[in-house]
Amino acid sequence: MKIIVNGETVETVAETLARLLSEQGLGDAKVATSVNEVFVPKTARDGQPLNDGDRVEIVAPRQGG
Amino acid sequence: MPVFYGTEVASRLMLGTAQYPSPAILAEAFRQSGAGIATVSVRREAGGNRAGQDFWALIQDLGVTVLPNTAGCHAAREAVTTAQMARELFDTNWIKLEVIGNADTLQPDPFALIEAAAILTDDGFQVFPYCTEDLVLCERLVEAGCQVLMPWGAPIGTGLGLNNIYGLRSLRAHFPNIPLVVDAGLGLPSQAAHCIELGYDAVLLNTAVAKAGDPVAMARGFALAVEAGALAAEADPMEPRDMAAPSTPVLGKAFL
Numbered sequence: 001m002k003i004i005v006n007g008e009t010v011e012t013v014a015e016t017l018a019r020l021l022s023e024q025g026l027g028d029a030k031v032a033t034s035v036n037e038v039f040v041p042k043t044a045r046d047g048q049p050l051n052d053g054d055r056v057e058i059v060a061p062r063q064g065g
Numbered sequence: 066m067p068v069f070y071g072t073e074v075a076s077r078l079m080l081g082t083a084q085y086p087s088p089a090i091l092a093e094a095f096r097q098s099g100a101g102i103a104t105v106s107v108r109r110e111a112g113g114n115r116a117g118q119d120f121w122a123l124i125q126d127l128g129v130t131v132l133p134n135t136a137g138c139h140a141a142r143e144a145v146t147t148a149q150m151a152r153e154l155f156d157t158n159w160i161k162l163e164v165i166g167n168a169d170t171l172q173p174d175p176f177a178l179i180e181a182a183a184i185l186t187d188d189g190f191q192v193f194p195y196c197t198e199d200l201v202l203c204e205r206l207v208e209a210g211c212q213v214l215m216p217w218g219a220p221i222g223t224g225l226g227l228n229n230i231y232g233l234r235s236l237r238a239h240f241p242n243i244p245l246v247v248d249a250g251l252g253l254p255s256q257a258a259h260c261i262e263l264g265y266d267a268v269l270l271n272t273a274v275a276k277a278g279d280p281v282a283m284a285r286g287f288a289l290a291v292e293a294g295a296l297a298a299e300a301d302p303m304e305p306r307d308m309a310a311p312s313t314p315v316l317g318k319a320f321l
Contacts, residue, residue: 032107032151037142062106062108063120
C-alpha cells in the first residue's frame, strides 16, 4: 500500500506504525509520531494500524528558538 | 531567580539552540551564557536522516533544562499535536506555545493561542505562551491556565529590541505575580538589561547570539547584561525628571 511519510509517498508492507518505524530504520530512535494529524504515543505504535493513504509524521529533537 | 511552574532556574537568560555556525560553538556559547533553559523544536526525521539523534546527544551534554517549542505552527490543533509529540520526546510538560498568525511579522495568532493554551493546560501541560504585549490577550491566557507570559519585544529574528516599552511596563504592573519573559526581537545585551530593569523575570533569545560574528562573546555579553539589569532592578533606581539638577555641590563653589 501507499502511505505518506513526512510528506513523501512511500510504498510499504508495514501493517502497523511500529513496523513502519522499523522499516525506516528508526525502530530504536528517539522519535515521536502522529497518524492523520493525531498524536500516537510510543506505547500505542504496536496497536496502530496503517491504511492506504494514511499520513504519518515522524519527528525528532531539533534546534529551535 | 525566576520560578516557572514551581521550578527555580539559575539564570535570567533563556537561549535558543538554532542557527549556530557549528555544534561546538553552540555548546561554548551556552557555557558562556550561563543560560539555564534551552529552547528546542521537533522536526521530521525519516529514512537515512538521523540528525535529530545527534542533536539530542549534544543537548543532553549541555546540562540545561529543555523547553520545547511549537515553532512554525499556524493552527491550534497543529500546535497541540506538536506539543504532544514534544512532551514524549523531551519528557517534559513544559511547552513554549507558538501559534503564528502572520507570515511577515511572525506575530502570534491571539485567538488560536488562547484555544491551544486551554487545551494543553487541560491535558497537563505547563504552557509558556509566545504572545504579544496585548493586556487583554495576556489576561485571557492567564484565565486559560498559563502561569508564565512571554510577550515579544519585536518580531522574531529582527533584533529591533523593545518596540513597545510602555506596553511591556503596563504588563509588568498588571501582573505583579506572573513570571514575565521577553521572548524574541532582542539584538543587543543592552536591550536585555533593559527588560530586566523593567522588572521582567527573564529574556529568551536566539538569533542575537547565534548570528553574531562571535556568538560565544555575545553569549557572555548577554549573561553580564541580565546580571546588570537584575542588580539595577533590585537597587531601586532613581526617578527620571525633566529638569536638570546639579550633582556637584553648589555650596562652596569659588566666586570668580
